[in-house]
Amino acid sequence: MKKTYFDETHCAIGHPKSTFMQWMLTIDHKRIGIMYAVVMMTFFFVAVATAFLMRLELFAPGGQFIDGDTFNQAFTLHGVIMIFLFMVPGIPAIFGNIVMPLMIGAKDVAFPRLNWFTFWLYIVGALFALSTLWTGNGFADTGWTFYAPYSLNTDTSVVMLLVAAFILGMASILTGLNFLVTIHRLRAPGMTFFKMPLFVWGIYATGWIQLLATPVVGITLILALLEKLLGIGIFDPAKGGDPVLFEHLFWIYSHPAVYLMILPAFGVMSEIIPTFSRKEVFGYRTIALSSAAIAGIGYLVWGHHLFTSGMADLAKTVFSFLTFFVAVPTGIKFYDWVATMYGGKIVLRTPMLWALGTIITFVIGGLTGVTITMIGVDIHLQDTYYTVAHFHYAMLGGVAFLMFAGMHYWFPLVTGKMYNEAKAKIAFYIIFIGFNFLWFPMLIAGYLGMPRRYFDYLPEFQIYHQVAFFGAVVFIIGITLMMYVLIQGWRKGEKVGPNPWNATTLEWHLPYSPAPLENHTKVPYVDFDPYEYKNGEPVVKFDYATMKRID
């Protein structure tokens, strides 16, 4: 029997005998990635349930199920879980851990023990965040943005939540640091930066954002914390502080944060599209460098969150223009993907379906984003459902959809088995339809003036809320089915070989599937591009015993 990474592991401390302790102490990047995935999907469902509670309340005007204060706590809980526990760590922590070292031919990440520590830091942060549901004066009702001065004055447990967000930020920084060093130091011999798979480029750009932007929000949250505990007065106008400064410092991180969510997701897309088009990716360098460009420009656009908060007109104009520029590298990526498919042998398996669906939903999300970049339009649409729908089209329809795509794409790599293809496709269609019914009406309602974060509304908006509710039900049925299919696939799925998709990148060139503990039998010498196809067949072939090329 071949030993896989499910059978043996290295541990951070000692050599425990029990399987449970082996999982708790594991430093194997694949196991850590799986643990992240399990925890994050759990949080995802909690946050979806919270969102559904809000949808239920909004089914009709007036209060039915929950009161206004509970509603405020509900959207804060939804935001905090989705942003800090799911989206920000999301794809890097799951696929960055599982796949990235395999893609560059490394045995593990650069600091495996730090990786283990980071995972538990994330768990501690999550526990801190959720503990405030039961302790103190109730969960925070500030929204996930903690805007001053309200967050400084409210009696709810903001302090604990700020500590939690800081710890989670720390975990995010350490993940980014680990990956940056891994990519710099541990690439297989011969693999230059421009021979790396594009997912690795996405993780690399993300790593820099995590490293340079997260400390800013970390210290901002600490300052808010000290303000609450010691009354320093930095953000509280009653003590001479300026609450707009909080917004600036907060968005200096939190806007790049949306790019650190989407860049690895784009990386997943760049893996799936060439594999299922059986064709070399179009414009490799432009995709790689546009990731870096998005990371760079994304750092300079935070001001567009403050168009209505009071800012000089010149600054507004500059921020507006810089924000338009982000659309350029993003557009380049999308055209590259479409051009990759052009003339390719497209294989419509489930991961490809998810990628194609995302092209539609993310384009809607991206283009609605461009409209609210215009200052005049934004003044009308700020804090309406339009913005909410834009954000969810980009984040749920972009990041989460591509995470699901990745879950289907790398499923055989992680488990060595295959899910039920037909059912997985049905799940995709249900989710896709439900998603659009859920969010498209909100674009219209927002355009007509429905403000976000309100727990009551005028009767003329009822139809939009009801359609959205219908969409939410369909969507939840869809994701439940998707998870069911994946779990069933893991339990009873048909065994498949190490490369069921005929993919070219190194993570598919393992001796058997699931992978052995220290990945490839031997580290290969990389003298080929990541996506070399000829007549729809992979060019590069390996003898898996020696990892030498035999084509």
Added chain:
Amino acid sequence: MAHEYVPEIATDREGNEYVVQGWQDDFYGGKLGFWLFMFTEVMMFGAMFLALTYYKTLHPEDFLTASHHLNRLLGGTNTVILLISALTMGLGLLKMRVGDVKGAKLMIYITMFLAAMFLAIKGVEWTEEYEHGIFLMHDKLLPESSFPFGEKLFYGLYFTMTGLHGFHIIIGIGLMIWLLKRINAGKVTPEHHILHWNIALYWDIVHLIWVFVFPYFYMIGANHGN
């Protein structure tokens, strides 16, 4: 990983051999990782300097008045102490690299002593300010006091930033105690001194931050009102 780590060899199609860098025993990787971590420290203090600069443009007069009342003698002494400690730390690393473990340990002890001295002087300084009614949650800095906004913000940021800096000093002392333990246990040796290297780097950042904190708080109002 008790057994000796032997790096793998990858072979290309011509039969040339390349040593594979593993995560084990990667000196440059460890250094790179710590440099990246130090970037985050710079960004953290950078954000606070940003807030400080912003409020200085709002309340220039109050900032100068408040700065004038800080104790430049104690602050200056502390600057000198910290600079010397950076020197001793660096010398310790040099000694470690040439194989003089005993000398390295002596230098770490001196650095720790200087760090403790820095904290003690800081404590004297804060006590003095407390007696003048200037401390967090105390007398003049309370929300209801009629102390000008600008001075409140100045002192608020002063206690925050010097406090966080002091916290880094305390962590630094902890790291040095750990380093000494690792040296005594034979885990940090002239051949394998990445931990020493990184702690020296940490100490450099700590003193570098102070080099910016000191003029911004103590020196801007030095000639004010004379």
